Amino acid sequence: MSSTDPLENLRRELAEFARERDWDQFHAPKNLVMALSVEVAELVEHFQWMTPEESRALDRKKRAGVEEELADVLLYLVRIADKLDVDLWGAARRKILINKDKYPVERVKGKSLKYDEYED
Amino acid sequence: MSSTDPLENLRRELAEFARERDWDQFHAPKNLVMALSVEVAELVEHFQWMTPEESRALDRKKRAGVEEELADVLLYLVRIADKLDVDLWGAARRKILINKDKYPVERVKGKSLKYDEYED
Amino acid sequence: MSSTDPLENLRRELAEFARERDWDQFHAPKNLVMALSVEVAELVEHFQWMTPEESRALDRKKRAGVEEELADVLLYLVRIADKLDVDLWGAARRKILINKDKYPVERVKGKSLKYDEYED
Amino acid sequence: MSSTDPLENLRRELAEFARERDWDQFHAPKNLVMALSVEVAELVEHFQWMTPEESRALDRKKRAGVEEELADVLLYLVRIADKLDVDLWGAARRKILINKDKYPVERVKGKSLKYDEYED
Numbered sequence: 285m286s287s288t289d290p291l292e293n294l295r296r297e298l299a300e301f302a303r304e305r306d307w308d309q310f311h312a313p314k315n316l317v318m319a320l321s322v323e324v325a326e327l328v329e330h331f332q333w334m335t336p337e338e339s340r341a342l343d344r345k346k347r348a349g350v351e352e353e354l355a356d357v358l359l360y361l362v363r364i365a366d367k368l369d370v371d372l373w374g375a376a377r378r379k380i381l382i383n384k385d386k387y388p389v390e391r392v393k394g395k396s397l398k399y400d401e402y403e404d
Numbered sequence: 405m406s407s408t409d410p411l412e413n414l415r416r417e418l419a420e421f422a423r424e425r426d427w428d429q430f431h432a433p434k435n436l437v438m439a440l441s442v443e444v445a446e447l448v449e450h451f452q453w454m455t456p457e458e459s460r461a462l463d464r465k466k467r468a469g470v471e472e473e474l475a476d477v478l479l480y481l482v483r484i485a486d487k488l489d490v491d492l493w494g495a496a497r498r499k500i501l502i503n504k505d506k507y508p509v510e511r512v513k514g515k516s517l518k519y520d521e522y523e524d
Numbered sequence: 525m526s527s528t529d530p531l532e533n534l535r536r537e538l539a540e541f542a543r544e545r546d547w548d549q550f551h552a553p554k555n556l557v558m559a560l561s562v563e564v565a566e567l568v569e570h571f572q573w574m575t576p577e578e579s580r581a582l583d584r585k586k587r588a589g590v591e592e593e594l595a596d597v598l599l600y601l602v603r604i605a606d607k608l609d610v611d612l613w614g615a616a617r618r619k620i621l622i623n624k625d626k627y628p629v630e631r632v633k634g635k636s637l638k639y640d641e642y643e644d
Numbered sequence: 645m646s647s648t649d650p651l652e653n654l655r656r657e658l659a660e661f662a663r664e665r666d667w668d669q670f671h672a673p674k675n676l677v678m679a680l681s682v683e684v685a686e687l688v689e690h691f692q693w694m695t696p697e698e699s700r701a702l703d704r705k706k707r708a709g710v711e712e713e714l715a716d717v718l719l720y721l722v723r724i725a726d727k728l729d730v731d732l733w734g735a736a737r738r739k740i741l742i743n744k745d746k747y748p749v750e751r752v753k754g755k756s757l758k759y760d761e762y763e764d
Contacts, residue, residue: 290411307516314451325561339435339437340487358496368474370470370471373414375471375472389425396430438558445684544749545747553699568678582673591735592738595732597717598721601718610710612718613654615715620661629665633664
């Protein structure tokens, strides 16, 4: 039985994947978060020697490698959220509202400072 | 006009958020990937001194902090995928198939080795 | 001509290594910092599925792998400091003083909170 | 009694710092490695929206912030090496020899590929 939410389908599939392999014993959030950081670093590795401009125009082979790492990041993110019983869509919605508040357009337009670095 | 896919809605909303602030100039994938790694580290920070067991049972305050970092990771992930024109659901589906192949149940059950560390 | 400070010798050797390979063009601090984060993740990967107790008692093979990653972290750290003309020993001394101030013994003994999480 | 090797002095001072605070219980290598990755991310954060060129010419305020993060990275690195009884200078020497072998000048000059990406 599949849900209409792709995230929910992914969550179930990953839970099943871990259960079949008896991996829940390893999947403490602490450990999963470490694994997530490793996947992100594999993504970073693709970009480390590129200029920002080059990173905007990846060739096909590079793009395929990057795509696979993005998938890994998503898989671990969904798995962590499942283990902690966090609703990712709800959390994302709330965070966008927080960000709109922290970074009002008139204040930050065209600037890349952190919210606490703007002078009043 | 909103899509039925929450990810697509998120993608549009983040694109609009950046456009309003004139931030596309900063959002080269190279830079976004660095920002993603910073968000993941903020997640790691919550867990660094916990035992794995403690990480399975967060108190309410800790859980709220963790939830916000998970949202940040998702937001940057969606933004990067948008900038690189990657279909995250498709990439995740493909990666699950790869993982099933790399980690066959009978081979890896109850073990936490990397796919290339199993002895034949 | 070698210095009595092993760090200074390392700095020179890495500068020579990059110069011979014409790699200074790639060694912007931004890029080197990304590379450093990738090396640290390779270190994290060794520990991700271990318990904290297991991480205190590595077997010989694991320890050799970890040692190599620690070396990589040191090499990039020294290279970044060189490129930014930072005196690592001086910076470390200053940071220890800051930490002593942030974490007074009587306040933090036996606790793992961050300096801004202690209640007065 | 202080050594002539600044690294050895640092090692002792950090061990004393942790002992006084009863922090050895938290300083499993697994946890320290997570903390190291968090410090590196704080370094990355300084550079995330800069161009590579900008990262070569930091202003005084930025440089001071970066210097403090470099110190944090060194402190955790030394602490981890101490806990695992790793000789950092020896490991670095060995790694440089490995790198010279992996990246022969005539093969890699002016190129930023990974050692396993060069075509023969």
